[in-house]
Amino acid sequence: MTEPRAPLHLTGELSLEVDGTGVQVHAEGADLRIVAEDVGTFVARVREAATARSGIAPGRRDLGGLAETLAGHGITAHLQSPTRTVAVAGAGVDSPAGGLLLGTRLVRPGAAAVVIAARRGRSLLAAGTAAVVLATVLARRRR
Numbered sequence: 001m002t003e004p005r006a007p008l009h010l011t012g013e014l015s016l017e018v019d020g021t022g023v024q025v026h027a028e029g030a031d032l033r034i035v036a037e038d039v040g041t042f043v044a045r046v047r048e049a050a051t052a053r054s055g056i057a058p059g060r061r062d063l064g065g066l067a068e069t070l071a072g073h074g075i076t077a078h079l080q081s082p083t084r085t086v087a088v089a090g091a092g093v094d095s096p097a098g099g100l101l102l103g104t105r106l107v108r109p110g111a112a113a114v115v116i117a118a119r120r121g122r123s124l125l126a127a128g129t130a131a132v133v134l135a136t137v138l139a140r141r142r143r
Contacts (some may be wrong), residue, residue, distance in 0.1 A: 008073045020046045030091060032070075032077040039081045060103035066091070067106035085110045 010027035017023065036042035050089045070077055070090030079086045088108045102109060117141035130132040 008075060010075070018042055021045075030074045032075055032078060034077065037082060039079065039086050043079075043110045063089075063102055063107060064104035066102050069094060070103060071106050 009029055010032060011029075012025070012027045015027040016025075017021070018036075019041055021036060021041045023037070023042055024033075026033040026035070032041075047058055050062070050080045059137060066090040071093070074091045076088060076090045076092055078088050087110055093106050094107050095105050097109055098104040098107040
């Protein structure tokens, strides 16, 4: 973990477009809100930019590092669609669901993110279960 630093005070408004998707960034004090019309497209483009920069796609460790940096500066970031919060990261966040699904308790996924992750998790669980059953059947046949 990084050592806590002096809190930052943010102020600003920014409107931009990412591949045709409107994104609004609002900053006030220690609160940062990113509102994307299409959160999936926005996140995909951010991942692509990070991958192009480093040559490696960001993963759970990178998300944890980002959340830790935000928390270290006393910043709480909210990623939102126009109708709901998708995730909150940084200062003041302690999420068991984030620890389980995303590898860091410093990110609290919203309900939509949990459902998406759970669907992917069910697919992986089903594939894993099928592989275990197949391996068991093959092992018994060899005996």
